[in-house]
Amino acid sequence: MIPELIPNLYQDRFLRLTENGELTTDVIIKLTHRYLDGKPAKVGKRSLSAADRDLDFWNAIFWEDVSNEVFETEAFALALARYLQQNKVTRPGWLQHLVVRAPGALRRAIRYSQVFLSPTELRWKEIIGLDLGSAEGLSDFIKACGILQGENRKLKNAIKSIEAELKLITPMETLVYASLFAFRHVVYSLGQQELRPHLLDKDRADASRVDFQETTDAINQILISKLKTSVHSDFFISERIIGQSLRKHMSPLLFPSPSTARAAEKCLSYMDTFERLVAAYLQFNEFVGRTINCFCFDEDYDIRFEGERLIVFPRVIPEESEWDRNGKKLDRLHQYWHFRAIDEFIKLGLAFERFGRPENEESNRFAWISAIRTKLELTEIYGLEDEIMTESGYKIDLLRTLLTIELMHAFYKHGYILPYCREYEQAGNWLAALSVFSFAGLIEGEIRLPITFAERKAKIARICNWTRSEEWPNGNKQMTEAILNFWSNDLKDSSRRLREREHALQPELHEQPIFKIGNYLFELPWVFAFQNNVTAAVNNLRRVGRNRGELNSETNRIEKRLAETFEQFGFKVVGNFHPPRDADDEVGEIDLICFRDDHLFIFEIKSGYMRKTQRDAWQHRTSTLRKAARQLKRKSTLVTERFTTDPTLAALLGDRDVSHIQTHCWIIDTSIEHDHEYFEGFLKVSLQEIIIVLRNERHLLRDFHQAIDIKKAKHGFSSSIKDDFANICGDAMSAVFEQIDDDNLYPNGFNAGQFASIIETAAIWNVLDA
Numbered sequence: 001m002i003p004e005l006i007p008n009l010y011q012d013r014f015l016r017l018t019e020n021g022e023l024t025t026d027v028i029i030k031l032t033h034r035y036l037d038g039k040p041a042k043v044g045k046r047s048l049s050a051a052d053r054d055l056d057f058w059n060a061i062f063w064e065d066v067s068n069e070v071f072e073t074e075a076f077a078l079a080l081a082r083y084l085q086q087n088k089v090t091r092p093g094w095l096q097h098l099v100v101r102a103p104g105a106l107r108r109a110i111r112y113s114q115v116f117l118s119p120t121e122l123r124w125k126e127i128i129g130l131d132l133g134s135a136e137g138l139s140d141f142i143k144a145c146g147i148l149q150g151e152n153r154k155l156k157n158a159i160k161s162i163e164a165e166l167k168l169i170t171p172m173e174t175l176v177y178a179s180l181f182a183f184r185h186v187v188y189s190l191g192q193q194e195l196r197p198h199l200l201d202k203d204r205a206d207a208s209r210v211d212f213q214e215t216t217d218a219i220n221q222i223l224i225s226k227l228k229t230s231v232h233s234d235f236f237i238s239e240r241i242i243g244q245s246l247r248k249h250m251s252p253l254l255f256p257s258p259s260t261a262r263a264a265e266k267c268l269s270y271m272d273t274f275e276r277l278v279a280a281y282l283q284f285n286e287f288v289g290r291t292i293n294c295f296c297f298d299e300d301y302d303i304r305f306e307g308e309r310l311i312v313f314p315r316v317i318p319e320e321s322e323w324d325r326n327g328k329k330l331d332r333l334h335q336y337w338h339f340r341a342i343d344e345f346i347k348l349g350l351a352f353e354r355f356g357r358p359e360n361e362e363s364n365r366f367a368w369i370s371a372i373r374t375k376l377e378l379t380e381i382y383g384l385e386d387e388i389m390t391e392s393g394y395k396i397d398l399l400r401t402l403l404t405i406e407l408m409h410a411f412y413k414h415g416y417i418l419p420y421c422r423e424y425e426q427a428g429n430w431l432a433a434l435s436v437f438s439f440a441g442l443i444e445g446e447i448r449l450p451i452t453f454a455e456r457k458a459k460i461a462r463i464c465n466w467t468r469s470e471e472w473p474n475g476n477k478q479m480t481e482a483i484l485n486f487w488s489n490d491l492k493d494s495s496r497r498l499r500e501r502e503h504a505l506q507p508e509l510h511e512q513p514i515f516k517i518g519n520y521l522f523e524l525p526w527v528f529a530f531q532n533n534v535t536a537a538v539n540n541l542r543r544v545g546r547n548r549g550e551l552n553s554e555t556n557r558i559e560k561r562l563a564e565t566f567e568q569f570g571f572k573v574v575g576n577f578h579p580p581r582d583a584d585d586e587v588g589e590i591d592l593i594c595f596r597d598d599h600l601f602i603f604e605i606k607s608g609y610m611r612k613t614q615r616d617a618w619q620h621r622t623s624t625l626r627k628a629a630r631q632l633k634r635k636s637t638l639v640t641e642r643f644t645t646d647p648t649l650a651a652l653l654g655d656r657d658v659s660h661i662q663t664h665c666w667i668i669d670t671s672i673e674h675d676h677e678y679f680e681g682f683l684k685v686s687l688q689e690i691i692i693v694l695r696n697e698r699h700l701l702r703d704f705h706q707a708i709d710i711k712k713a714k715h716g717f718s719s720s721i722k723d724d725f726a727n728i729c730g731d732a733m734s735a736v737f738e739q740i741d742d743d744n745l746y747p748n749g750f751n752a753g754q755f756a757s758i759i760e761t762a763a764i765w766n767v768l769d770a
Contacts (some may be wrong), residue, residue, distance in 0.1 A: 011060040025067045032075045054089045071102035080109035087122045103135040111296040116145035144303045147310045155284040162277045170234045171491050174226045176249050177274040178219045179450035182526040184430045191421035218281035220509050227495040235492035237518045254438045297618040328768050332701045339700045341373035363414050367406035374402045374534050383554035396482045400467050404483050405533050412525040453522045488514040507544045510536045535610045542609035559591050571596040572652050590635045595652050599752035600663045604632040607670040617673040628667045629679035636665040664756050676762050698764045699743040
């Protein structure tokens, strides 16, 4: 019996498209993008795995005769990087062939794949066995890879060596030492900004913020590593076990006595080891961030050798990197939503409401404003509604969920961080300050330790009043429990996932800052006090919750709400346009088409989470944004071809002369990474910028103090800016909300041409240079 031949999916498609008259090179590039996009996902009813696609793609016959034009594309380098990252499929002689035909593509693929960091992998062994001949620069490049590999291994081994000294420490005790570390090295430097902000210049404030982020990253890595090696018994705890651990690892330091002197020495020894571990992770992360990532993902960096020493250096040193400028943009966007929230707070009639006891009223009011701020951003940018569905299927109020984290922020900031900083200023020593602070708590009947904990039911009862409403005057226990679950990281479940899959997604400290161990919830006061709660909420929903069932409906609402916004500004709008399907259904749905004043806009809309590393941003560029540009290329071509023949498009344009219409095709994204770059000739811009430009609100992006200075110069008022609501509702805020002539984006009234020009020239961001 003759065995049935299984067709090669990519080769068959290649033949079909070339028989239809498409050029061979264009078809191979198209198929390469299809492979990168994970297509086809299935054949008939059979789902295809990545290994299935690898097998067909790299065994396709068309690779035997490929033009240099294909090898020079970014898509080919990305596809080849995937080839280097897998071991199941081998194309004999392929890499040696590329040494001769496409050394540049091979070099880029090695960088993108980071295969050199896995010296035992089959592909790297194949690479170091290649005959490099006279391929320009490839020999030095492979040598550089080897040096980076060695440094990477050395730093990882140093981490493993120190971790071995802490192998008897449980996850709970790891959190204890993490918090002691933070109070020793981080809290005062950040907390004094709250005590005496006028004495700190901006550079010092920015440096402290970076230190906090770097420290939390390192501690997060330490916790993940600990969870990978933990055993089940580590997560079955009781009040007795907690007490024993604290008496062993914390009490001797905070409440010293002659009888606990030796125990205190042991604690300090553990502290010293933990500090060395944090330092080792910081060194490793700096190496990865400033050397490995620049080497692998930044085309503006090159290498040279000084003897045997490798130097990774920028070809041109800009005054300001795009990454740093994006950081400034994020700060102004955060300010923008805060100003919008204050306006909303006043409109809701909350400005003169009472918020708890007099001593807590100001911080509680700001917690409400901050929660409104995040809700505005989540609803307008990320498509959320007033309620969100939890994993258990219970719906929780979005504002109350955000308010919970903001009230915890206020509680720890004013009840822990600032009192500790005042004690630190008196004592001049972190341990003495922490001891006095903790002892004062005991006298007042409160447990004020660097790490707090409570039985789950007790925690629910304690904060249940935060969910009070007309319907639930005493609070809603079920909702409180669901909200706590939303912000909680069950360390037992995380440990299991990490043991089963080493690289399983793990929530970061700020994304789910409540740690569940058994029936107890643990919190790190310093994390709550200093974390960015907007990023926490967005990434909890969008990164950690990337498989939530509501994600598709949220994405649809982003598109629908943006369509409604354009309609409010006089645009004729077609949303979710489905062109007739062709044989391959390559075009797909067109998210948004808008028309006004002889300007036609075709939008491809993407949504995601907030990224914090250059590698994350690079992956976004080479996956989501690359794919979006290809989609927009097909869709814009179809729209311009069918202006007059498609009834929907013809109705959109009306009787306008097609030859006079200017077309703008943009990728609109919830993130700001790679803003104002072009992909396949199409501009990428953030949804936040679109909203601000439509609303003519550039003035809300101005530096707060700059806005006040402008009003002082214009009106001559004098106001001391204090951190209280009376000032925020007074002259200071009126300075922010009053739009000066220079900030009016449409002095002659709104029109589509001016809107397009403002976006395409990034005009609103000149506030950063003012």
